[in-house]
Amino acid sequence: MRKIVLPGDLLASNPKLAGYGTYVEGDKVYARIIGIYEQTDNSIRVIPLKGKYNPSAGDTIIGIVREVISNGWNVDINSPYQAFLPVSENPEAKPGKKLNEVLDIGDAIIAKVMSIDPRMRVTITMKDKICRAIRFGRIVAINPARVPRVIGKKGSMIKLIKSELDVQIVVGQNGLIWLNGDRKKVAIAEEVIYIIEEEAHTDGLTDRVGEFIRRRKNVQT
Amino acid sequence: MSRPDKFIIDGKRLDGRLPDQLRPIKIEVDVLKRADGSCYIEMGKNKVVAAVYGPREAFPRHIQDPSKVVVRYRYNMAPFSVEERKRPGPDRRSIEISKVSKEAFEAVIMKELFPRSVVDIFVEVLQADAGSRTACINAASVALVDAGIPMKGMLTSVAVAKVDGVLVLDPMKEEDNFGEADMPFAFLIRGGKIESVALLQMDGRMTRTEIKEALNLAKKGAMEIYNLQREAIMKQFVEGGEENA
Numbered sequence: 001m002r003k004i005v006l007p008g009d010l011l012a013s014n015p016k017l018a019g020y021g022t023y024v025e026g027d028k029v030y031a032r033i034i035g036i037y038e039q040t041d042n043s044i045r046v047i048p049l050k051g052k053y054n055p056s057a058g059d060t061i062i063g064i065v066r067e068v069i070s071n072g073w074n075v076d077i078n079s080p081y082q083a084f085l086p087v088s089e090n091p092e093a094k095p096g097k098k099l100n101e102v103l104d105i106g107d108a109i110i111a112k113v114m115s116i117d118p119r120m121r122v123t124i125t126m127k128d129k130i131c132r133a134i135r136f137g138r139i140v141a142i143n144p145a146r147v148p149r150v151i152g153k154k155g156s157m158i159k160l161i162k163s164e165l166d167v168q169i170v171v172g173q174n175g176l177i178w179l180n181g182d183r184k185k186v187a188i189a190e191e192v193i194y195i196i197e198e199e200a201h202t203d204g205l206t207d208r209v210g211e212f213i214r215r216r217k218n219v220q221t
Numbered sequence: 222m223s224r225p226d227k228f229i230i231d232g233k234r235l236d237g238r239l240p241d242q243l244r245p246i247k248i249e250v251d252v253l254k255r256a257d258g259s260c261y262i263e264m265g266k267n268k269v270v271a272a273v274y275g276p277r278e279a280f281p282r283h284i285q286d287p288s289k290v291v292v293r294y295r296y297n298m299a300p301f302s303v304e305e306r307k308r309p310g311p312d313r314r315s316i317e318i319s320k321v322s323k324e325a326f327e328a329v330i331m332k333e334l335f336p337r338s339v340v341d342i343f344v345e346v347l348q349a350d351a352g353s354r355t356a357c358i359n360a361a362s363v364a365l366v367d368a369g370i371p372m373k374g375m376l377t378s379v380a381v382a383k384v385d386g387v388l389v390l391d392p393m394k395e396e397d398n399f400g401e402a403d404m405p406f407a408f409l410i411r412g413g414k415i416e417s418v419a420l421l422q423m424d425g426r427m428t429r430t431e432i433k434e435a436l437n438l439a440k441k442g443a444m445e446i447y448n449l450q451r452e453a454i455m456k457q458f459v460e461g462g463e464e465n466a
Contacts, residue, residue, distance in 0.1 A: 006366055006375065006451060007374055008372065008412060023373070028412070030412060032372060034366050052257070082278065119337060120338075201458050
């Protein structure tokens with residue numbers, strides 16, 4: 001069982017080790033969020049177990065259009081901040097085409113975070129090959145802090161689900177996951193994702209998930 | 222309720238506790254599904270629910286702060302929480318408690334990480350016995366951790382009262398209503414130690430030495446509560462591990 005730390009727990013007395021989820025005060029490193037303690041040779045970090053999505057540049061996210069304005073779209077990205085998608089960053093927008101015909105309120109999109117200014121104004125882009133408007137499939141929402149477990153170490157978990165179930169999956173860093181493929185298999189994948197979310201803090205999860213998928217597949221065939 | 226003749230008989234208090242003993246405490250985490258973090262606490266006869274939402278977009282917009290998060294704290298007593306029906310809605314007392322508690326939490330929440338957003342803390346008193354504000358702070362502190370909000374440490378709160386010239390920890394209703402003084406504390410606990418005082422109020426009279434003594438008594442009680450808070454938060458993860466075993 002890995003060690004879970006709470007805000008204010010003393011982690012180390014070498015400020016050079018301080019990594020994500022920690023803060024330094026008076027030469028001491030403390031945890032600042034609830035999470036799993038992880039120590040490597042040159043850093044200490046706390047992997048969050050709870051919390052909202054905090055956007056950072058380069059993240060792949062799934063958002064929902066909330067507002068169409070003259071020069072772009074305001075997109076809800078499941079974080080404390082709304083993101084802005086300028087017209088120039090959406091390759092589907094062509095001159096002469098109305099903005100609400102390209103993307104309308106309620107449409108879901110896969111996008112990337114382009115930049116964040118110090119006042120936390122988030123700009124997103126769709127100029128990437130995985131970015132697109134979502135017109136089919138299913139979107140599953142989980143706690144954004146559990147996203148790293150859904151992806152797994154170097155993508156191991158997501159690869160497992162993809163190869164076992166043969167479904168298309170795009171994991172947004174903001175906790176929204178898009179699934180597409182055979183209906184029954186998508187249903188299993190959704191269940192699997194909820195299991196991962198529920199048990200994110202436990203060990204040996206990938207093996208258990210693999211076993212679960214195989215068992216579910218046998219029941220159905 | 223009338224004033225008892227004596228508060229301490231044979232070294233024991235009206236409810237059989239020793240002067241430095243807490244009331245029984247029960248803490249449950251993650252009781253509300255819709256909230257980002259929540260907590261239910263029972264401290265003696267106090268029953269309190271805390272819910273934390275956020276950080277989320279601040280509305281109305283004019284309350285936004287471009288450099289840090291805004292903390293909102295609402296202490297509210299249910300009409301049925303006291304013997305005689307309390308008129309619902311905020312009154313002078315609950316507004317004051319909300320303000321001082323909010324200021325205590327502002328000192329521990331790392332506000333600069335979420336500019337332009339707001340963290341909402343709601344605490345509802347379902348049943349009040351003395352020291353409901355301390356129960357509320359303890360509950361809110363656990364709910365904030367449960368919501369994954371970055372903080373410098375945890376807040377733990379406890380009151381000390383003076384009855385019959387004796388300092389007593391965590392007073393119950395009779396001691397609070399008819400005692401000579403009542404002093405709620407909230408401490409910032411970090412690295413398993415009490416770092417600083419985040420809230421201190423007093424009503425009544427105490428001498429300088431009594432205040433020092435009260436502080437020590439409160440610190441001792443706070444550490445006990447802190448351990449219970451920790452235990453409650455950790456418990457949800459242990460259970461999760463057993464489910465799939």
